[in-house]
Amino acid sequence: MLPRLEQITPTQSRYLEFLKTLKDSGFRGEMTQDYATRTVLATDNSIYQVLPQAVVFPMDKADVQALARLAATADWADIVFSPRGGGTGTNGQSLTDGIVVDLSRHMNQILEINAAEGWARVEAGVVKDQLNAAAKTHGLFFAPELSTSNRATIGGMINTDASGQGSVMYGKTRDHVLELKTVLLDGSLLHTCPLDVEQEKAATGQASLAGDIYRTLADIWDRRREDIEERFPRLNRCLTGYDLAHLRDEQGRLNANNVLCGSEGTLGFLVEAKINLMPIPDYQALVVVQYDSFDASLRDARALMEAGPASIETIDSKVLELARSDIIWHDVAPFFPTPPDSPTRGVNLVEFTGGGEQEVRRAVKKLTELLDDPKRTPACHYAVAFGEQAVSQVWKMRKRAVGLLAKTSGEARPVAFVEDTAVPPEHLADFIGEFRAVLDRQGLNYGMFGHVDAGVLHVRPALDLKDPETINVVRSVTEEVVALVQKYHGLLWGEHGKGFRSEFAPSFFGDLYPELQAVKRAFDPHNQLNPGKIATPDARIPLVKLDEPGQRGALDRTIPLASRRSQPDAMDCNGNGACYNFDPDDAMCPSWKATRDRRHSPKGRASLIREWLRLLGDQGLDTESLAAQTNSTPALRSLPARLRNTRARKRGQYDYSNEVREAMDGCLSCKSCSGQCPVQVDIPEARARFMHLYHSRYLRPFKDHLIGRLEQLIPFIANPLARPLYNSLMRWEPGKALVRNIGIVDSPLLAPQTPIAVAARLGIGIVNHDELAGLSEDERARSLIIVQDAFTSYFETDTFAAILESLQYLGLRVWLLPFHPNGKPLHVHGFLKQFETIAGKHASLLSYYAKYDIPLVGIDPSMTLAFRSEYRKYVSTKVPTVMLLQEFLAPRVEKLTKTLELESGKQVTLMGHCSEKTNAVGSLDQWRQVFEALGIELKIEATGCCGMAGTYGHETRNLSTSKTIYELSWGPKIRNLKNRRVVLASGYSCRSQVRRFDNAEVKHPLEYLRDMLRNRDAKDS
Ligand SMILES: Cc1cc2nc3c(=O)[nH]c(=O)nc-3n(C[C@H](O)[C@H](O)[C@H](O)COP(=O)(O)OP(=O)(O)OC[C@H]3O[C@@H](n4cnc5c(N)ncnc54)[C@H](O)[C@@H]3O)c2cc1C
């Protein structure tokens, strides 16, 4: 039986006292010292894992001021903090063993957009893409770009002075910062902007912390200007971390913004920023140039610059190969034609943006003429993506590149530690040659990409940090790379900041390093903000060494091998945070979007499971043996113990497994993570395995048994005798209340007819050996076998019938597989033994009929996709392919004719199901092909999750979150579209949710086609 896990690292009493005093001082935000939240915020995207004492989530700047005011008092000078935004740093910047101050949960409002003057005022926790979505409606955008734009916050960007693709044209974040509001460590609010002479006089004359800061900055400039100008590198990327070279701007104005930008939370808490917005370029184009060597692409970049592009990015063959296997490749493949004679080993992505299409096309022509010149070397192939849609797809692919690199087999994983060097672009090719030699000498595997125009290289060598020796490789490679960047007059910290790599700062800055310390001392005299990073306030306090802080690898190492094997998804999560995606119209993690609680994200859940495995390992246990033990123990035998444990849990007895369960309970099992995460972390699988073991210790709620076995029960409840009883109970208020108390709400009613009856009316029968065996070749070619799912068959029997009828209208011969439970609800709730049995039987049934070589086709996307996902993990024999309807129809479209005509002015829109969007690449496009073949233009609407996800939305405890999720994307879209367009939805869950919350009917795509085909035939006859 799963043991109780009580041995966790508790919060130190000093910190508990601080939190209590803070609460008493009027702090209104949330604060928590629960182990789960601390565990989730113990990582960023670096090699480190540092457990904080607590996490606070301020509501507003007043809360941050209350915290800073208290922290600054002598009593609490030993309390340390790290401000945190999206937590996407790659060098431990937001990690601390003190208090994490998370400014992303509540302080994420766009306060003002002034389109006329081209600026926005935002709270620190606003995500970059969130701002750009709002600014887009004014034709504006926030220009600094970074790969993590869908999850990194403006506060984090300013604090790392982020930049990326396009930086040569648009500059870095600080080039777009107009004013900042920072809470200093005395609780005061520092409002910074460039100061003219009079303003500077007033600022430096203040008798306050702000006055000290201004005096220090002005003094450093006055004393050390020449040294600074000599030592600071003249790179497009300047320098992150107290950029003294820009203390004064070109007009000589003192600008504290330039020191705060890139200060990595070591100087104050940024709460608000006024930032510059630029007009969105009217038109874009991207020339994708492919080479037979990476070196050729790097060396050619300078020649390409002559065509005046906005940016040039390079990717190597490894990144390209990984992209080819990714969900997004489908959309960009046409821009990467495979050269007939030579393989592609390097690609330059050359972007042109401008004032209009003609101008951009002229610029592209200039480049393509250059590329077409027969005398030119090196040899290359190219294709051009024109227009915003095409260009953004290619950039999306490039943004996923880092995550994709983590998709390696074996124990070594790409890790960030020398991942963002910058050298003058003219030296980049030579520098990379030597860099490669360093990595090759160590026998490391790696992929590379970067901003060649700015001389920035991204590389994440693969290391197994579970091996205790590997940290020595991190050190020796870093030291060699530090020497190399010095040789080429570049920087180790070219883009992502310093964090725990700050130890190289003193040797880099030489005798200027004490000036950095003076800056730190002025802002943070007691070293409370991210101590040990960038600079310490005092020469006696050392910087943190790169191998000092706790590392994730060292913790993972203690997890027993068998546990790692049984929870591979939790182990594989590399923490890049792509699952913190902000976009409400993207399927990725609805539970995170609805709660803004990072425990309820794929990364959060993976982190919690890893810690669970580790704590079990501490007790000498692994999950493989626990599962074997659980499977062999009769449920009745463990019942008394489970009763006792459940009662103890109710009395408040601590067990870490309960914290993990809480996070798992919030998961919708929508599978967007498994489809969209660059390394395909499958949280529903990890969750099912956890739940299976969790319930060996604790009783299952009755509703889990009901939901898990619903599919098995349905055929009995749906028979003509039981059905009226069931439906009356569900309509009757006391009956509804009873079911609600069990934990289920808004149960759908059973349809008045059985699926067999409606199919029989259409002349469609259950498959049988004799008939199938006797089919002619021609009949077989136009036959399909429908694999039923409980939900469409029994609750939406009209839709089920319409789908069958539409297939008949399309000239197909339809057969019905007898209903058999799919088992997915059992898997979702962690009844793994039962799921294995059901899946095994269903797979045998499918195999039996697969031998007739007639396509097996499912109706509901989520149930159908279970055959190729969950089934393949639990069934020992080969599971036949069961196609989605559109997968079956799309390759047969040539047989369809464009015969359907829409009423003029009508448009048809499809809102897809999360599982098919994310796990069956291109499947929504297949619907578009089917409709197009019949003469109807189908628009695919980008949507997030509908919030239903099988039975999740029907659970009483999930009702409110389910509604919140619906309102993030589906609700507004449905209300906006339903009177103007025909709206279709391919998922049973989605249709039920629209019915439940908007009282609107949306049809299945084939239901709609059935109506259109029927009308056509009626007109024809
Ligand atoms: C896959 C991947 C790709 C990346 N690509 C790029 C890229 O193209 N370009 C690039 O520049 N970076 C890149 N990064 C690094 C990272 O995304 C950026 O540094 C980003 O700006 C961090 O933003 P965040 O909101 O996640 O900040 P966090 O990681 O939460 O914090 C970063 C630093 O800022 C501080 N901080 C955060 N908010 C505040 C605040 N309100 N007040 C004071 N201090 C604060 C933290 O203490 C920390 O020191 C990448 C990271 C990953 C994982």
Ligand code: SF4
């Ligand atoms: S779950 Fe996937 S997307 Fe999320 S952090 Fe882990 S690896 Fe990245």
Ligand code: SF4
């Ligand atoms: S299955 Fe859905 S809700 Fe659960 S972690 Fe994955 S994306 Fe989030």
